[in-house]
Amino acid sequence: MKTYRIATIPGDGIGKEVVPEAMRVLDALAQLDGGFQFEWDILPWGCDYYLEHGEMMPEDGLEILKKYDQIFLGAVGLPELVPDHISLWGLLIKIRRGLKQQINVRPAKLLQGLESPLKNPGNFDIVVVRENSEGEYSDSGGRMHSGSDEIAIQNAVFTRKGTERAIAYACELASKRSKKITSVTKSNGLSHSMPFWDDVFHDVVSKYDELQQSSAHIDAMAAYMIMKPAEYDVVVASNLFGDILTDIGGAIMGSIGIAPAANLNVEREYPSMFEPVHGSAPDIAGLGVANPLGQIWTGKLMLDFLGHEQLGEKLLSAIEYTLKSNIKTKDLKGSATTTEVTDALIAYLKQS
Known part of the structure; x- marks a missing residue:
């Protein structure tokens, strides 16, 4: 045994x-x-x-x-x-x-017997794949000076290897599910890290012809998960963005206590x-x-x-x-x- x-x-x-x-x-x-x-x-x-x-x-x-x-x-x-x-x-x-x-994986699913706080949740079944080792939660940075001159710097660190790994895992998962994948970005506001994320996403997803792929900015995606969660299946995101979206996922299920x-x-x-x-x-x-x-x-x-x-x-x-x-x-x-x-x-x- x-x-x-x-x-x-x-x-x-x-x-x-x-x-x-x-x-x-x-x-x-x-x-x-x-x-x-x-x-x-x-x-x-x-x-x-x-x-x-x-x-x-x-x-x-x-x-x-x-x-x-x-x-x-x-x-x-x-x-x-x-x-x-x-x-x-x-x-x-x-x-x-x-x-x-x-890799951090968190599902958000409308469970039978649990009432969603959403009026029309649909039969949503989302899996958020979150890069789990770098990104916005990098320990790069520090604090300098004191008083009114004090400075805090928190650097987001994205590597091609780490980003590719997360996106490839999400693509493989999407291939086994409904063949839909959504990348979460913020390339209109973060001028280096998120365009890099977008480039890597397009490079990786191009190897999966069967996948229906899309991208959404994090602020819009937060709204979409509340307004139309049933339209999404596999969602891939950076460390911080994935963290935010998965708490929303728990909330729309009806309790973060079951996530x-x-x-x-x-x-x-x-x-x-x-x-x-x-x-x-x-x-x-x-x-x-x-x-x-x-x-x-x-x-x-x-x-x-x-x-x-x-x-x-x-x-x-x-x-x-x-x-x-x-x-x-x-x-x-x-x-x-x-x-x-x-x-x-x-x-x-x-x-x-």
Whole structure:
């Protein structure tokens, strides 16, 4: 039997509650399949670890992670105790960049049983492919002087290799879906980086004759995702633009609390990392009301990456079953607890 060793980082806040629930679901699916199992190693890294040790993860943390097949992350951040830039750069971004997780993938789909805040959302099913290692989130820059003379410089860094990699991944994904791809740019305002992005997009997409390709400026695209999301399929964007659009994607689904994400090392040289979008939500941590569906949907993305796409689709159907059955947590206007949602989902999987 195949065993997948998973580095499991519950992290902070509700991450410590929803990760064990997702583990239960994935273990149940593995038992139903019978051909593989998960071995979960819990790594207690995060803000509590920082408060005790002065760092978000051990100095050799990346070397530890390299031994695993994949990484399953809950949430990072306790802003009242640890500044966000420390928690983010000390764990999440350190892992993304140290393990060359160059592609971020986030779906936004109108799920059965979940009401979109949009009046006419259509049956949208979007995947945003976000360049994950450079761009506007480059660490190039600094601060100089003080007082009224203080200067802050933040440089956006785009490489042809990184840009090509993201766009090629998006093209391959679009080829397997509806054969539509949209590039997000801002070449009318950013006179160097975005014309470069546009040039690379045209170079890469020209190799895919079957694709219907288009481009949109980020400000217009933000509006389009609200006004006509069903017209889009695969959307490829830079680090910052992709970050913005995927939060919109979560919002138009009806809750950012259910949105999943994957940070992929596409060459599979190092483990990839799977995490929900919702954050640590410390205000509801410990109350038993956290929505586990974002973490569970994130588990579907991990199953897909491991080659178990059919099980992944079965899991998504189970998520929709709980929503259609009104087995929802408080954030979705329901009354179910975190555990009750998971129990219902597992019961459906065993019966279906």
